[in-house]
Amino acid sequence: MSAAADARTSRTTIAAHYALLRWTVLVLAVGVWELAARAHGSVYFPPPGRIARHMHELWFSGPARHAFLTSAAVDDILPSLGRMTAGFALAAVAGIVLGIAVGRSRRAYALCNPVLQFARAVPPPALVPVFVVVFAFGTPMQIASIAFSAVWPVLINTAAGARNTDPLRLDVAAVLRLNTAERLWFLVLPSALPRIFAGLRLSLSLSLILMVFSELLPGTANGIGFTLTDAQTRSDLLTVWAALVLLGVLGYLLNTGLLAVEKRLIGRGKAI
Amino acid sequence: MSHTTTEDRMLQLSSVGQHYGDHQVLHDITLTVPAGQLLCVVGPSGCGKSTLLRTIAGLLPVGEGTITIDGTPVTGVPDQLAVVFQDYGRSLFPWLTVRDNVALPLRRRGLGRTERRAEADRILDRVGLSGAARRHPWQLSGGMQQRVAIARALVCRPTLLLMDEPFGSLDAQTREDLEDLLLEVHRTEGTTIVFVTHDIDESVYVGDRVVVLSPGPGSKIVLDLSVRLPGERDQIVSRGLPEFVALRAEVGRAVRGQAM
Numbered sequence: 322m323s324a325a326a327d328a329r330t331s332r333t334t335i336a337a338h339y340a341l342l343r344w345t346v347l348v349l350a351v352g353v354w355e356l357a358a359r360a361h362g363s364v365y366f367p368p369p370g371r372i373a374r375h376m377h378e379l380w381f382s383g384p385a386r387h388a389f390l391t392s393a394a395v396d397d398i399l400p401s402l403g404r405m406t407a408g409f410a411l412a413a414v415a416g417i418v419l420g421i422a423v424g425r426s427r428r429a430y431a432l433c434n435p436v437l438q439f440a441r442a443v444p445p446p447a448l449v450p451v452f453v454v455v456f457a458f459g460t461p462m463q464i465a466s467i468a469f470s471a472v473w474p475v476l477i478n479t480a481a482g483a484r485n486t487d488p489l490r491l492d493v494a495a496v497l498r499l500n501t502a503e504r505l506w507f508l509v510l511p512s513a514l515p516r517i518f519a520g521l522r523l524s525l526s527l528s529l530i531l532m533v534f535s536e537l538l539p540g541t542a543n544g545i546g547f548t549l550t551d552a553q554t555r556s557d558l559l560t561v562w563a564a565l566v567l568l569g570v571l572g573y574l575l576n577t578g579l580l581a582v583e584k585r586l587i588g589r590g591k592a593i
Numbered sequence: 594m595s596h597t598t599t600e601d602r603m604l605q606l607s608s609v610g611q612h613y614g615d616h617q618v619l620h621d622i623t624l625t626v627p628a629g630q631l632l633c634v635v636g637p638s639g640c641g642k643s644t645l646l647r648t649i650a651g652l653l654p655v656g657e658g659t660i661t662i663d664g665t666p667v668t669g670v671p672d673q674l675a676v677v678f679q680d681y682g683r684s685l686f687p688w689l690t691v692r693d694n695v696a697l698p699l700r701r702r703g704l705g706r707t708e709r710r711a712e713a714d715r716i717l718d719r720v721g722l723s724g725a726a727r728r729h730p731w732q733l734s735g736g737m738q739q740r741v742a743i744a745r746a747l748v749c750r751p752t753l754l755l756m757d758e759p760f761g762s763l764d765a766q767t768r769e770d771l772e773d774l775l776l777e778v779h780r781t782e783g784t785t786i787v788f789v790t791h792d793i794d795e796s797v798y799v800g801d802r803v804v805v806l807s808p809g810p811g812s813k814i815v816l817d818l819s820v821r822l823p824g825e826r827d828q829i830v831s832r833g834l835p836e837f838v839a840l841r842a843e844v845g846r847a848v849r850g851q852a853m
Contacts, residue, residue: 487683490684492647493676496674496676497697500701503700507697
């Protein structure tokens with residue numbers, strides 16, 4: 322009992338130690354950046370303190386009843402997040418469903434795999450012009466670009482995960498006479514879950530990239546990507562930097578959220 | 594054997610053969626298992642014991658001959674059949690709790706969630722695991738995991754239970770406990786059991802009858818032996834009986850392919 326408690330304590334101590342170390346490195350890096358930018362005094366590289374203040378003024382100094390969001394934040398961040406969420410959700414659902422279907426059929430896997438590898442190899446932003454032609458400029462085009470680019474990592478990883486379902490467990494499912502839906506839900510899907518999340522993490526970062534990229538194109542009137550190009554044409558370097566930092570923070574938070582979901586779901590089935 | 598009626602024949606194998614490509618695994622296996630019998634199948638490793646079991650379970654198509662369970666020819670996985678595999682770690686679903694693992698086969702019986710859980714708890718209590726219902730398989734010892742697998746096999750009250758070297762990877766003490774649990778279940782439920790093992794002692798201790806397969810390729814039955822031991826089976830007493838020692842020697846010689 323006490324040995325286990327000791328082990329737990331020492332694990333927490335180590336975790337706390339690493340957290341402290343990580344924050345120290347971050348604070349140091351920002352500190353060095355601040356000092357260097359101030360010393361140089363270039364208008365192209367504002368110090369992080371000014372960027373943070375600018376971000377605050379721009380987006381987070383709104384009234385309390387709007388969760389401190391300014392109208393600029395509502396106009397810029399929410400549409401971007403909305404497009405990204407829609408695109409990512411479409412990619413995730415389609416990728417998981419198709420991936421399971423492809424992975425569970427040996428023939429489908431053999432037939433589809435070359436096509437999938439080809440589709441994955443095409444750099445996603447290169448496809449955006451195609452979607453511009455199909456959907457014209459606007460939100461549907463942006464969502465389609467995000468979804469179509471982000472679907473491949475989920476699909477390929479899900480298919481590989483579903484294909485590698487333990488054959489003994491498939492025998493067990495047969496002997497327990499689980500029907501197809503039960504077999505997928507209780508066996509194939511949980512078996513593939515670690516691979517599915519590996520795919521989702523890749524797709525999430527692709528979604529963020531495609532979100533920004535699709536908003537850089539003409540025909541967009543709002544969004545973080547639009548703010549970026551708009552500020553750039555006005556030579557408002559401070560806003561450009563603010564948008565960049567905001568994208569970094571958003572990417573970090575979204576990935577952390579996904580990791581938390583993954584830990585919650587897979588932690589229960591530890592020894593897979 | 595000639596006086597057994599059709600109802601008595603739970604499992605009937607007639608000239609069953611099995612091969613993978615050119616490789617003959619089983620050859621001309623004919624065997625009748627009456628209802629309620631605990632039959633042990635023994636043989637050296639690689640003799641096709643597992644193949645035989647998987648064929649009976651409908652996991653492999655029958656190569657040659659026919660297999661009938663309760664008079665019905667086996668074409669797929671038969672109803673009222675349960676299997677316990679050797680590798681409990683892989684056979685249980687780690688993402689489900691012990692209770693959900695055991696309750697899983699009850700879904701097709703159309704029971705509600707509460708009834709399924711109650712039934713799972715009842716059978717877990719039966720195998721001595723009432724305290725572990727809400728834990729996950731990987732939190733349990735090997736012996737406890739195999740108890741979960743046995744509970745999952747018993748929960749649908751099968752009439753035929755197949756066990757593929759179920760205690761082969763457990764330590765001696767745990768294995769003896771589980772052998773006694775199996776005997777107790779067999780005595781009270783009257784389930785017909787086919788128990789595959791490579792352990793000669795175990796086969797004589799557990800079985801009502803021991804069948805020995807010859808080494809492959811093309812394994813066939815080389816010995817079919819009734820086990821009659823006086824009194825109730827007891828790990829210490831039974832294994833010391835002269836009858837036990839004689840039977841063990843006979844099975845041992847057959848497994849090694851020596852003339853008697």
